[in-house]
Amino acid sequence: MGHDHGHVSGLTAAGRHRKRLLAVLAITLAVVLVQAVGAGLSGSLSLLADAGHMLSDAAGVTIALLAAWIAGRPASDQRTYGYQRAEVLAALANALVLITISVVIFTEALRRIGSAPDVQTDIMLFAAILGAAANIASLLILRGAHQESLNVRGAYLEVLGDLLGSLAVIAAAVIIMLTGFNAADTIASVLIALMILPRAWHLLRDVVDVLLEASPRGVEVQMIREHILSVEGVTDVHDIHIWTITSGVPVFSAHVVVEDGVLNARGADQLLDKLVVCLGTHFDTDHCTFQLEPASHSEHESRQHA
Template sequence: MGREHGHSHGLPAGASATGRHRRKLIWVVGITLAVVVIQVAGAFLSGSLALLADAGHMLSDAAGVSIALLAAWIGTRPASARRTYGYQRAEMLAALANAVLLVVISVVIFLEALRRFDAIPEIQTGTMLLTAVLGAAANLVCLLVLHGGHTESLNVRGAYLEVLGDLLGSLAVIAAAVVIALTGFRQADAIASILIALMILPRAWSLLRDVVNVLLEASPKDVDVDSVREHILAAEGVVDVHDIHIWTITSGVPVFSAHVVVRDEVLSADGLDLVLDRLSDCLGDHFDTEHCTFQLEPASHAVHEVRHHD
């Protein structure tokens, strides 16, 4: 017999991790876009490619966070008979688009830096330095805004990593401005641009890998399936468990299902409720998985189940 039991069977609006941190993401987009305008103006006034590269990187970050916000809003739409989990997977598609965008930006920056390496124009280091310092300060503010949320949501994590990369990029621009001002070595600007491009790629790869794992419905990396099996088998009345599936709908929304074999005598109405409560409490307490589906089977039905699943 199939029974679904858990603390929360629906996926209410705002249930996803990204939805819970939407206000933080809005603040980050606003701050980032303001800094992009300042950096673009500073890049043209100073002639610095590194500053323009950092502005392009921050613009891609703002675009990525905006996509995440749009996806979080779409994800609050209710489930339907056709889409039983609603639209929360839209957040994963947004994170995927974000990762791809980061790769494109890094390649463009890298190629432009190589093209200009032997033809660096005169650079106004004062303007370059001031603009880079303003960018670094804004990035620090954004990191503080996103702190905490980056451990719960892939989209918030992506935004956090992007802002962290922006901060490192701003520090690279500051270093290049200082080197040019002190030594006249203008190639430092192109070198800083290449460093910014190289800093983007590992973050893009990390985000892309995690998104693909979710889309392929891999078990959450912080969940040990064998440990889950042991906890279920330890519940009173449980004889065996099979067909365990643990996956993630979107960040912060893990889902669990399993076929649980129980002793025949516990299959009364009271016995069923007791076993289901024990299983659900176990998963909720130990594995932070509240959306659970259990199919309870009498032990006398085990022979049929083995034949059916082999």
């Protein structure tokens, strides 16, 4: 006997925050233009690196918006979960873009070591301060929403990295103004590249976990097993699977062995309600599929899974 409770909503976590993403995109593109012009006028590699990083952020937010729109399309017979995985693929693209940008910045910074050109620090400082202010505004816009969606989280982390990058550019400009140490610009570029990589790696790791259908972070299968076994009438549980379709959409399935006398119409319905409440209350999982099996059927079951 199979049973399913809960449905996968067409509106994903990123889809609920499209307006925030659009606002951040507009701010980011405006600052990219200012910083690119400032880098060209000042000759600052760190400012150019920051502009490049912000351009990658703009691309990432654009991908997230497109993915949120695609993921909101309804399910079909061919795609029973709809297009919600599109958000995860977009987050994967964001992570790869971040890694690529950091490598390019790092390579160019190394090429400049020992031959740091003169830098117009007044233009450099103005553009960096403007970028920092814009990043703070974007972080405030995304605050809270980044905990619900991988894509919004990716955008949040990228903006946070931009803020740190802008602060590094500001520090380099001040050092050059006070000491004439032009190599500070190159050093700041290296720091920006090094700040990007760990954040990109964490995002990539989370995306891979979703694509490999790993159990959601913080969820222990053994604990779920114990909760199910505590339900009256349940004698065993096996073939437990819990994975994530996209951000905020965990899915659970299991074969539940019950006492033979429970499998009448009323008993089975009551048992299923208890199981769904158990999963929803303790593990925040609404989309659950249970296959109820009588204890007398246990010898026919293949135990190849958890």
